[in-house]
Amino acid sequence: MSTLVIKDLHVAIDGKEILKGVNLTINTNEVHAIMGPNGTGKSTLASAIMGHPKYEVTSGSIELDGEDVLEMEVDERAKAGLFLAMQYPSEINGVTNADFLRSAINARREEGDEISLMKFIRELDKTMAFLEMDEDMAQRYLNEGFSGGEKKRNEILQLMMIKPKIAVLDEIDSGLDIDALKVVSKGINEMRGEGFGCLMITHYQRLLNYITPDKVHVMMQGKVVKSGGAELAQRLEAEGYDWIKQELGIEEEAEQDV
């Protein structure tokens, strides 16, 4: 079993504090959902976990199985077992999806023990078929000219090929039509199990119709303000966030689009 523990995490961007003390514990074999209005710091949390250089952790800790994640470089975090499906994946010209994935897999293996090309292709074909992706996506340049939905599917392809211990999925559902949402959910559900834990960041309850979370957290103004089970998401869907704001005495503020 693996555990990601986030304690009293404070994060600033360009000197402005965005996260104001986040506490979360995610074990493998668990699926957590974080919901919350736009601009409350969900992506900031994801970026801080993965180590984006722009996000400065001012206090608090992140540990994976007792190891200090904040001490690690981005690639070391990935090799330790973390994964982030990004809200806006980069496009990289001239690097094929397949070459990129093979590099990512081989980065986890010792020199001389690289995955054989045959085995790699077999796994890639199988996974792409599972995610109902066109075969030619393997030879296309990484995310270049991909539609929003193709990019999200491609993030899940990477997730399934890389097989991390703990994955953070940042708005993996946004911009997907219902068929694509089903496929993406199928991928995530396939990963579910003993060796895999997941933190899904989402705006909409819709995703949770396909992936039932073990825990749901609500984030507002840089903090996790409420946690519960799957039923919490349903109440949010039915009633919105106002009742939580009232319950906690949170001042109304304009939603920001990020």
Next chain:
Amino acid sequence: MTVEMKLAVTANDVRSFSETNSEPAWFTTLRESAFAQAAELAMPKPDKTNITKWDFTTFPSWTVESDQVNALNELPAEVATLVDGESQHNVYVQRNNTPAFHKVSQELTDKGVIFTDIFTAMREHSDLVQKYFMTEAVKVDEHKLTALHAALVNGGVFVYVPRNVVIEEPLQAVFLHDNAEASLFNHVIVVAEESAAVTYVETYVSTVEEAKGQANIVAEVLVGDNAQVTFGAVDVLAKGFTTYVNRRARVGRDGKMDWALGLMSDSNTVSENITHLVGDNGSADSKTVVVGRGEQKQNFTTEIRHWGKDTAGHILKHGVMKDAAQSIFNGIGMIEKGATRSDAQQESRVLMLSEKARGDANPILLIDEDDVTAGHAASVGRVDESQLYYLMSRGISKQEAERLIIHGFLAPVVTQLPIEGVKKQLTEVIERKVR
């Protein structure tokens, strides 16, 4: 302004060389006249690079003798691996100034295709060579370096593809430089007559560390009406050369010209690649990738000039600069009056890998017609931080991530080269140069 020429060659040497080489009289005359003009003409003035102090004229000897070989595997490994073994049927290898190996398929010969070294072509097809030699694309009297080139041609290739002949398999030329004393005044002519099609790929490769001679290279491509030419080139010449390389095409009606140039030489270099779209509805696509390193200074001009109506010209230039290398990338789209509905597009991007490196993208659009479309994109910058972050978030080390991004950046030319061996070599050269 003009630098005093201190040539290792006299007018007499030129005449006697031409006679010994059994060249047709017209060419002896052309050489002599060019030699006289070289002394008078001014140097070219590549935009934004001052070359007045560059030495284009000193060299130890005009020609050197090198061994011929009977089989490709007798050549250095750097050359042998460029050729895709038995599947490559049409190959010319020139070793310094000596035609060292040549094979051409019976099938092409039967179709009337000529693919041979430039001097054999002059002897066997004098009229044909005379028709195209510095008459339609490049002119002898453009400047000192074109004249010097014409006077001192000491190698090269002649390709002639008759009307309606479509050659599927690429023709391959390899220019091996393995003698530090050698100078390369190579002249290449590729002619595709009406509705013909051909792909020609040339590689310049130095196996000596440092050159003492000059590289003054001209390639002329004549694309007939409705003809298609793909011209691939990989230049990996040693430092020590002062390289002038001029690759130029003239494209007829409905003709199509594609350039894929991997310019990886370690020498100071002036490279110009100009395509004239003369006929209506012609098109040109010119892709260039460059890696500069060390103290190298380079100037790359790519120009597509639209004369015919409905012509399309696309320029792509990607350069990686490291160490203290300096490069200028001039991209010129020029639409002449009357070239209505033409489209001139270009993209120049420079990636800087060190503080001291310099790279300038200099896009120019010169438009003398109203009803046209044109555009350019240019950027100079470092490796993109968010791309690095993305790759690293998958466990790829920073170094490997940079490597992937750089190879991707230079891929537009690599992927375009139709010969596996050449593609592989270019990838390896990039690997070696950016490391």
